[in-house]
Amino acid sequence: METTTPFDLNQAIQRWRENFAQSPALRGENLAELESHLRDSVAALEARGLSGAEAFLVASRRMGNVALLETEFGKVNRSTVWLDRALWMLIGLQVWQLIVSPVGAISKSVVALGLTGGRFDFFRHGLTIPTILFAAVHLLTVAGCLVFCWWLFVRKGQSFASRIEPFLHGWIGLVLICGALCLILLTGSVVSYGSVVLQAKFMDPRTLGEITRSQTYSNMFWWITQTGGFILLTLILARRRLRIAKA
Amino acid sequence: MLTKELVAASTVPLVLSVLTEGENYGYALIQRVRELSGGRIEWTEGMLYPVLHWMEKEELIESEWREAETGRKRKYYRLRKEGRKALQEEKQQWMSVHETLTKLWKQQPRLT
Numbered sequence: 208m209e210t211t212t213p214f215d216l217n218q219a220i221q222r223w224r225e226n227f228a229q230s231p232a233l234r235g236e237n238l239a240e241l242e243s244h245l246r247d248s249v250a251a252l253e254a255r256g257l258s259g260a261e262a263f264l265v266a267s268r269r270m271g272n273v274a275l276l277e278t279e280f281g282k283v284n285r286s287t288v289w290l291d292r293a294l295w296m297l298i299g300l301q302v303w304q305l306i307v308s309p310v311g312a313i314s315k316s317v318v319a320l321g322l323t324g325g326r327f328d329f330f331r332h333g334l335t336i337p338t339i340l341f342a343a344v345h346l347l348t349v350a351g352c353l354v355f356c357w358w359l360f361v362r363k364g365q366s367f368a369s370r371i372e373p374f375l376h377g378w379i380g381l382v383l384i385c386g387a388l389c390l391i392l393l394t395g396s397v398v399s400y401g402s403v404v405l406q407a408k409f410m411d412p413r414t415l416g417e418i419t420r421s422q423t424y425s426n427m428f429w430w431i432t433q434t435g436g437f438i439l440l441t442l443i444l445a446r447r448r449l450r451i452a453k454a
Numbered sequence: 455m456l457t458k459e460l461v462a463a464s465t466v467p468l469v470l471s472v473l474t475e476g477e478n479y480g481y482a483l484i485q486r487v488r489e490l491s492g493g494r495i496e497w498t499e500g501m502l503y504p505v506l507h508w509m510e511k512e513e514l515i516e517s518e519w520r521e522a523e524t525g526r527k528r529k530y531y532r533l534r535k536e537g538r539k540a541l542q543e544e545k546q547q548w549m550s551v552h553e554t555l556t557k558l559w560k561q562q563p564r565l566t
Contacts, residue, residue, distance in 0.1 A: 237507070239529075248481060271500040275498065280503070284507075
């Protein structure tokens with residue numbers, strides 16, 4: 208036997224509103240107006256004999272689909288959309304920096320410690336192996352951080368945003384966020400700079416010199432790869448944009 | 455049914471013209487246009503609102519939230535001076551298209 212739960216218009220409208228909740232294209236007032244329209248539309252359809260659920264279905268279909276409405280409202284609320292984009296870019300940049308430099312410093316220190324602990328003879332074996340090791344660890348770090356950021360912003364983007372949002376409304380929340388960021392910043396700095404200081408203090412100066420040299424080679428390789436990669440990406444995007452604009 | 459392009463082009467003059475009858479809210483505006491066109495002009499209803507907001511930004515119309523007789527709040531739109539002027543221009547343009555087409559179709563009655 209089929210069990211039917213009675214239709215609740217308020218609940219249905221709440222669910223419908225959630226489609227747009229994270230969208231910067233629609234402001235609160237826009238949603239209020241659309242909701243008012245939806246309720247008028249449902250009432251009119253019910254008066255013509257449709258059930259509550261049917262009326263809601265027809266009314267929301269007539270309203271238009273979510274993507275279409277977002278695009279059209281986005282054209283009118285351009286400033287809000289751009290504010291949202293700039294904000295997310297800034298957040299992304301900061302999360303990236305906060306993660307990448309401490310993680311990179313830790314992994315490099317681990318390699319340096321491993322090499323000296325394993326009694327690697329820099330003077331006999333040369334710098335090729337340490338340089339490759341440093342570069343490989345750097346690659347792993349960047350890849351790992353990329354995966355983490357992708358997971359945070361793309362996979363968990365919605366819940367990440369909705370978890371942060373409540374903090375932004377009050378002053379206490381803002382102070383809490385600032386405090387947490389300062390803590391992360393401080394820990395990151397202590398870890399990344401502290402490890403370098405410790406190496407300088409306790410390592411044999413000649414070994415330290417060789418480690419610094421191989422790290423510098425690896426950094427140079429990375430700088431070239433990274434900058435080259437960005438230039439290539441920019442060119443590809445510029446070409447794509449041109450092709451889409453002309454089509 | 456009108457094509458997408460014609461719907462887009464005619465929305466502003468239609469809204470301006472309906473508002474000359476007095477202030478109104480979005481849902482009723484759509485109903486009025488549907489009724490007058492005998493159902494031939496069907497809007498994707500949500501799409502009217504971005505147009506209304508654009509018109510408000512251009513100072514063709516103004517709006518106000520008010521409580522309706524049902525007890526719920528509705529946003530009412532009203533024509534402004536700039537809107538009346540814009541409507542006059544729209545009228546001339548649409549009439550010139552209309553007159554030209556009518557003349558052409560009178561010359562070739564077999565076309566229809």
